[in-house]
Amino acid sequence: MTSTRRARPHVSMSMHDVAVTGVRRLTSSLVRISFGGPSLADFADDGPDQRFKLLLPRPGQCRPILPDDNENWYTQWQHMPDGIRPILRTYTIRQHRPADCEVDVDFVLHGDSGPGSAWAGRAQVGDRVGIYGAHADYHPAPDAEWQLIAGDLTALPAIGAILERTELPARTYIEVGGERDRIELPGDVTWLYHDDGDSLFDAIYTASLPEGPVYAWVAGESTAVQAIRRHLVHDRGIPRESITFTGYWRVDGPVDPD
Numbered sequence: 001m002t003s004t005r006r007a008r009p010h011v012s013m014s015m016h017d018v019a020v021t022g023v024r025r026l027t028s029s030l031v032r033i034s035f036g037g038p039s040l041a042d043f044a045d046d047g048p049d050q051r052f053k054l055l056l057p058r059p060g061q062c063r064p065i066l067p068d069d070n071e072n073w074y075t076q077w078q079h080m081p082d083g084i085r086p087i088l089r090t091y092t093i094r095q096h097r098p099a100d101c102e103v104d105v106d107f108v109l110h111g112d113s114g115p116g117s118a119w120a121g122r123a124q125v126g127d128r129v130g131i132y133g134a135h136a137d138y139h140p141a142p143d144a145e146w147q148l149i150a151g152d153l154t155a156l157p158a159i160g161a162i163l164e165r166t167e168l169p170a171r172t173y174i175e176v177g178g179e180r181d182r183i184e185l186p187g188d189v190t191w192l193y194h195d196d197g198d199s200l201f202d203a204i205y206t207a208s209l210p211e212g213p214v215y216a217w218v219a220g221e222s223t224a225v226q227a228i229r230r231h232l233v234h235d236r237g238i239p240r241e242s243i244t245f246t247g248y249w250r251v252d253g254p255v256d257p258d
Helices: 038-042 073-078 115-122 153-165 200-206 222-234
Strands: 014-025 030-036 051-056 087-097 102-108 128-135 146-152 170-176 188-193 214-221 243-249
Touching (some): 014 038, 030 115, 087 115, 102 153, 146 153, 146 200, 153 170, 153 243, 222 243
Parallel strands (some): 170 188
Antiparallel strands (some): 014 128, 051 087, 051 128, 087 102
16 A cells, blocks of 8 residues: 655666675664675665565575566566565665665564564575565655654664655654664654554644644554544645555554565
């Protein structure tokens, strides 16, 4: 579930054969994994919240067998035999360092309940994966005077990139499990703790927000994201085209979706 009504051009996407170059635990729930490969020098930057497809090897493989047709990679992937088709998941680029041919990706760890989390929890330097991307939705209007950024733990990597890469003043709300999940971020950030009964929707519903044209970026659990969008449109009077909202997961759906 994604909506960005204000159209803009996007960069071309491509497949990259990469290896893990670093693993660093940020919190009990978040690990930063760096990937490197010569082709990442040309990895196209599409914006701060850019998503990509991570292709993981099947059990027994030391590296995934990647599609070699860049334009029709997904069709080729679909037609691969079950035993060799790479596991496909979606993540966000946290940082791209073209000079080092590296990208950083922050993974939310939730045990072995999904293949992405299971892989990230065991990742080691030298492990091989594929990266195809990337595509960003972040796109404020030129007349926006401030931005409302809201999301849960799964949106934290994208939120971090937005806050570090953009200059538009931001009012930010992030719902995580508890204080243990906090990381250092710039600007005005309100941390909400799900374990203490805090709710992202309730915080935004009761917030005293600045005046002036706003761009809203909201991501996380689909039901909460849709409720926040409805509130912003119907109660706050924010134009639909000034809101980008993305459902990364569902309470009643897979924890680690494609």
